[in-house]
Amino acid sequence: MSQISFAEAEYQNKKRKTRREKFLERMDQLIPWKKLEKKVARYYPKGENGRRPYPLQVMLRIHCMQLFYNLSDPAMEDELYEIESMRRFAGLTLADSIPDETTILNFRHFLEQHNLGKAMFKEVNKHLERQGLMLREGSIVDASIISAPSSTKNSKGERDPEMHQTRKGNQWYFGMKMHTGVDDGFGMIHSLEVTAANEHDLNASGALLHGDETRVFGDSGYRGIHKRAEHRHRDVDWFSARRPGVTRQLPEGSDHARAEKIKASVRAKVEHPFRTIKRQFGYAKVRYRGLAKNGNRLYLLAVFSNMLIGERYLPA
Numbered sequence: 001m002s003q004i005s006f007a008e009a010e011y012q013n014k015k016r017k018t019r020r021e022k023f024l025e026r027m028d029q030l031i032p033w034k035k036l037e038k039k040v041a042r043y044y045p046k047g048e049n050g051r052r053p054y055p056l057q058v059m060l061r062i063h064c065m066q067l068f069y070n071l072s073d074p075a076m077e078d079e080l081y082e083i084e085s086m087r088r089f090a091g092l093t094l095a096d097s098i099p100d101e102t103t104i105l106n107f108r109h110f111l112e113q114h115n116l117g118k119a120m121f122k123e124v125n126k127h128l129e130r131q132g133l134m135l136r137e138g139s140i141v142d143a144s145i146i147s148a149p150s151s152t153k154n155s156k157g158e159r160d161p162e163m164h165q166t167r168k169g170n171q172w173y174f175g176m177k178m179h180t181g182v183d184d185g186f187g188m189i190h191s192l193e194v195t196a197a198n199e200h201d202l203n204a205s206g207a208l209l210h211g212d213e214t215r216v217f218g219d220s221g222y223r224g225i226h227k228r229a230e231h232r233h234r235d236v237d238w239f240s241a242r243r244p245g246v247t248r249q250l251p252e253g254s255d256h257a258r259a260e261k262i263k264a265s266v267r268a269k270v271e272h273p274f275r276t277i278k279r280q281f282g283y284a285k286v287r288y289r290g291l292a293k294n295g296n297r298l299y300l301l302a303v304f305s306n307m308l309i310g311e312r313y314l315p316a
Contacts, residue, residue, distance in 0.1 A: 024089045027068065030307040030314070032127050036060060039119045043110070054099055059107045061090045062099060066108075067300055070282035073101040073108075112292065117299035124303045125190060133310045136212040138184035139191075141222060142270040143201045144278065146294070148175035148286045160289045164198040173197055176291060178298055180273060181208030184217060186313065187269035188306040194295040206230040215239060217267050239263050276305040 017025075037056055047053045065086055066076045079086050080098050092098060099107075111117060128134045148163040165174040177199060181191035193207045201221040205228070209216065215237045218225060222240045225231055241247070241263055242256075250257040278284040281301050286294050 018085065020083070021085045023068070024065075024085055026311075027064070027304070027307070028089060030311055031064070031303075032124060033057065033060070035123050035127055036120050039123050040111070040116055043114045043116070054097075054103065055091075058090050058092060059099065059103075062104060063107055063111070064300070064304075065089060066104065067281060067297065067304070070287070073105045076104050077101045112296045115296065117296035121192070121299040121303050124306065125188075128188065128306060128310055131310075131314060133186055133313055134188060134190060135183045135185035136190075136210060138215040138217070139209055139213045140182045140184050140187075140217045140267055140270040141180070141201075141205055141208045142182070142219060142267070142274075143177045143179045143204070143221075144274045145173045145177055145197050146175050146278070146284065146286055147173060150174040162196060162289070162291045163286075164196040166197040175286060176294060177201075177204075178274075178277075179204040179208055180270065180302075181210070182270045182273060184215070184266055184269060186310060187272050188309055189273050189302045192295075192299060192302050194291050194298060196291070202228065209234070217263060219267060220244065239266075241267070272309060273302065273305040276308060277301045280308075281305075 037060060040060065041056060044056045045053050053059075062076065062080070065071075065079075066073075069079075071079065077098070077100055080090065080092065081094075087093060087098075125134055145166070145168065148160055150159060150165075152158055159174070163175050165172055167173075175197045177195050177197050179193040179195065179201065180189050182189055190210060191208045193204045195204055201218075202225060205218075205222065205225055209231075211234075213234070213236050216225070217239045218241070220241045220243045223243070225240060226234075226238045242250075242260060247257075247260050250260065277298070281304065283297070283301055287297065288294055
């Protein structure tokens, strides 16, 4: 066991925990690390023919911290040198070799290459289902736009070809869409799909339903979902909202107005994961070019969102 430095000794004796420390301790307790490591370990290099890689646990924790705070690879390396709480979360000390930005980048590419974000998302959802926190009777479907840089002032002189523009109301957006299927009980994401922003919400709806639902809620963009070929075999009750203009004209207190209010109160659960991913974790704008890289990141952000939403229901 290496001797601790003066800085580390002083850190242990400080009187107050910062918000970062509290949040990292919270996530350390919530995330089922062993299950995530198991999904990644089969692909992780063993270092038999070359330099020994950093321990998987260390790199996975560093990658998660990078997503918590929406940091670039150089910024993540700097934080590991500067912030003791982040080193402790990763299981590192200043006496250890700190992964540089290239190592952090290569680990992210490794996860993308093997599509491990989706694999870890499915594994955590199985964990939540065993805890009784992933209900299957009802789903809420919705989509949210994630912006991408529209400028052509880059090395290629062009926009990302996989991103497109779309109009929402009177406002134009350029980027991608995150489509989610959320259980209508706890509000956790059970399905996720990414498309260009100009893709209609209905086109991704088939990938958002797991097949065990008896009811499905959606906003007015999902009107007519029951008529699509991929849904005709489903024995479910469809609860799509009326168009906003129609809803405003309904007599106040009428049965139809009350029904729309009930549907809206259920659909509100789907907005909680969007808020967590886009506001708390800062992913309102894409970090990379292409849908695949951003999709891999979104799967892990969905894992974090589900753990935070389910925190109050999980056993201590």
